[in-house]
Amino acid sequence: MNTKFTIIFLLIAINVNAQCWKQVSAGFKHTEAIKSDGTLWAWGNNLHGQIGDSTSINRTKPVQIGSSNEWKEVSAGNDHNIALKNDGTLWTWGLNNGGQLGDGTYYYKNQPKQIGSSTDWQQIVAGDLYSFAIKTNGTLWAWGFNDQALLGDGTNTNKNVPKQIGAGTNWKQITAGSTNAAAVKSDGTLWSWGSNEFGQVGDGTFINRKTPVQLGTSTDWKQVSSGYHHSIAVKNDGTIWSWGHNEIGQLGNGTYNDDISPKQIGVENNWLQVFTGGSFSVGMKIDGSLWAWGQNFSGNLGDGTNTWQTEPVKSGTETNWKQVNIGDEHSTAIKNDGTLWEWGSNYYYQLGDDTKIDKLVHTELSCPFITSIKETTLSINNLIIYPNPVNQILNIKSAESAHQELIYEVRSVLGSEIILQSSFIDNVNINVSDLAPGVYLLIIKDKGKLISRQFVKM
Numbered sequence: 001m002n003t004k005f006t007i008i009f010l011l012i013a014i015n016v017n018a019q020c021w022k023q024v025s026a027g028f029k030h031t032e033a034i035k036s037d038g039t040l041w042a043w044g045n046n047l048h049g050q051i052g053d054s055t056s057i058n059r060t061k062p063v064q065i066g067s068s069n070e071w072k073e074v075s076a077g078n079d080h081n082i083a084l085k086n087d088g089t090l091w092t093w094g095l096n097n098g099g100q101l102g103d104g105t106y107y108y109k110n111q112p113k114q115i116g117s118s119t120d121w122q123q124i125v126a127g128d129l130y131s132f133a134i135k136t137n138g139t140l141w142a143w144g145f146n147d148q149a150l151l152g153d154g155t156n157t158n159k160n161v162p163k164q165i166g167a168g169t170n171w172k173q174i175t176a177g178s179t180n181a182a183a184v185k186s187d188g189t190l191w192s193w194g195s196n197e198f199g200q201v202g203d204g205t206f207i208n209r210k211t212p213v214q215l216g217t218s219t220d221w222k223q224v225s226s227g228y229h230h231s232i233a234v235k236n237d238g239t240i241w242s243w244g245h246n247e248i249g250q251l252g253n254g255t256y257n258d259d260i261s262p263k264q265i266g267v268e269n270n271w272l273q274v275f276t277g278g279s280f281s282v283g284m285k286i287d288g289s290l291w292a293w294g295q296n297f298s299g300n301l302g303d304g305t306n307t308w309q310t311e312p313v314k315s316g317t318e319t320n321w322k323q324v325n326i327g328d329e330h331s332t333a334i335k336n337d338g339t340l341w342e343w344g345s346n347y348y349y350q351l352g353d354d355t356k357i358d359k360l361v362h363t364e365l366s367c368p369f370i371t372s373i374k375e376t377t378l379s380i381n382n383l384i385i386y387p388n389p390v391n392q393i394l395n396i397k398s399a400e401s402a403h404q405e406l407i408y409e410v411r412s413v414l415g416s417e418i419i420l421q422s423s424f425i426d427n428v429n430i431n432v433s434d435l436a437p438g439v440y441l442l443i444i445k446d447k448g449k450l451i452s453r454q455f456v457k458m
Contacts, residue, residue: 019338020367026277026327027076027126029348032083033062036338038069040083040112041368044350048079049110050094056110060349062368066112076327077126077176082133083112088119090133090162098129098145099160106160115162127176133162138169138186148179148195149210156210166212177226177276180244182233183212188219190233190262192226199260200229200244206260215262227276232283233262238269240283248279249310250294256310265312277326283312284324290315290333298329299360300344306360316362333362340365385442389456396428396442432457 024033030044030051041062042051049056052065074083080094080101091112092101099106102115123134130144130151141162142151149156152165170186180194180201191212192201199206202215224233230244230251241262242251249256252265274283280294280301291312292301299306302315324333330344330351342351343359352365384397435457442453 021334021338021340023073023323024332024334024340025074025076025081025126025325026330026332026350027081028078028128028328029350030076030079031327031330031332031342031350031352032074032076032081033332033340034071034074035367038071038086040065040068040071040074042081043352045079045348048095048108050076050079050081052081052093052111054111058349059352060354061352062365064368073124075124075126077131078128080108080126080129080131081112082124082126082131084121084124088121088136090115090118090121090124092131095129096160099158100126100129100131100144102131102143102160102162104161123174125174125176127181128178130176132174132176132181134171134174138171140165140168140171140174140183149208150176150179150181150194152181152193152210152212154210173223175224175226175231175276177231178228180226180229180231182224182226182231184221184224184233188221188236190215190218190221190224192231198229198245198258200226200231202231202243202261204261223273225274225276225281227281228278230276230279230281232265232274232276232281234271234274238271238286240265240268240271240274242281245279248295249308250276250279250281252281252293252310252312254311273324275324275326277331278328280326282315282324282326282331284321288319288321288336290318290321290324292331295329298345298358300326300329300331302331302343302360302362304360318362340367383453385453385455389458390432391458392431392433394430394432394455396430 019036022034022036032042034040041064043059043062046056046058051059053063070085072084072086074081083091091114093109093112096106096108101109103113120136121133122136125132133141142165143159143162146158147156151159153163172184172186174183180192182192184190191214193209193212194201196206196208201209203213220236222234222236224231232240232242234240241264243259243262246256246258251259253263270286272284272286282290282292284290292315293309293312296306296308301309303313320336322334322336332342334340341362341364343362346356346358351359382398386395437457
């Protein structure tokens with residue numbers, strides 16, 4: 001009796017991390033990230049279900065969240081998260097005591113839940129106990145805890161569903177700090193609001209602001225990031241500016257003095273982006289290098305020390321960084337090659353390396369992938385795969401009938417199909433010369449049963 005088999009090859013590069021990650025976000029004590037295949041992964045503290053894997057178990061290394069491969073962007077807050085899918089839908093999960101999930105309740109969720117039915121969400125940011133989002137039409141929306149007027153809607157009332165802030169339709173970029181928020185409009189103006197006891201709003205006063213106020217008259221602001229009572233911003237000319245609380249040097253101006261309005265840091269004009277954490281900051285320059293300053297208890301500056309810095313110091317020697325995001329005391333970054341690196345505090349496993357050891361320098365996080373498949377009793381007589389390692393032609397032989405047809409499917413580690421061909425089982429030759437060097441997983445399937453083998457492409 002003829003039997004039809006399916007063989008699947010999953011390509012896993014020798015550098016298994018290469019081209020693995022697309023986007024990462026560091027929360028308070030956990031991390032969320034999206035792989036290049038659109039799948040969502042998370043690790044770290046999970047007390048309030050913020051990992052999103054339907055449990056409250058801390059995760060020491062990356063676990064996949066659900067099975068969707070349509071995730072576009074994720075933002076990790078204190079103990080909750082916001083995410084967007086490719087179709088423009090909005091999803092949240094985690095702690096919800098202030099309504100920060102926006103689902104109309106105050107109950108936490110331990111897996112992603114869609115918020116409303118809108119499909120025009122464009123940008124998201126999760127703060128401590130509140131959330132912001134911008135739609136494709138440029139409108140700004142907020143929800144969550146609001147006792148310090150963090151939402152910018154003119155009240156101190158919590159909101160458990162998204163509410164539009166003002167009538168503006170030119171909001172471009174939004175950031176959420178611990179006690180204040182800031183945003184850049186498409187006209188290059190800079191706006192801020194919230195609690196202001198340390199001058200973190202940046203309007204030259206100590207007056208709390210319940211609605212957005214413009215900072216100065218400049219129209220050349222590019223990007224802003226708010227942390228724990230402080231903010232950093234970049235102008236189009238490549239200069240960086242800071243304001244707010246500075247007891248640990250997080251403003252990067254060489255002092256421990258607070259500033260109640262934006263002041264330039266240094267004289268350099270080659271800054272590309274800035275990021276703020278608990279009480280520290282990280283900046284990326286045009287050349288792809290990273291620089292950091294402020295609190296450094298757990299090595300969160302990535303400079304190999306635990307020493308506080310009041311001015312930017314180089315974080316590592318690499319110059320191929322693409323994206324950075326930092327949490328309370330840990331930092332995450334993705335390089336141009338798609339590899340993910342982390343450093344800083346690891347007490348809650350937020351670095352995802354299966355330890356609780358802090359990292360003082362940039363440490364690569366291995367890309368999660370399938371290395372084996374649970375076999376389900378499929379038996380193939382005298383199955384041989386050679387040579388292994390292989391350079392050009394992979395040979396597959398067995399003692400099964402020559403009339404048993406096979407379908408060969410070659411897939412990348414990201415799940416995309418590379419090769420599809422059919423042949424018979426007794427003597428199969430597969431040309432793998434065009435494939436990148438790496439480890440492959442060979443799966444032979446038949447009617448729900450399977451057997452797996454590994455081989456290496458040189």
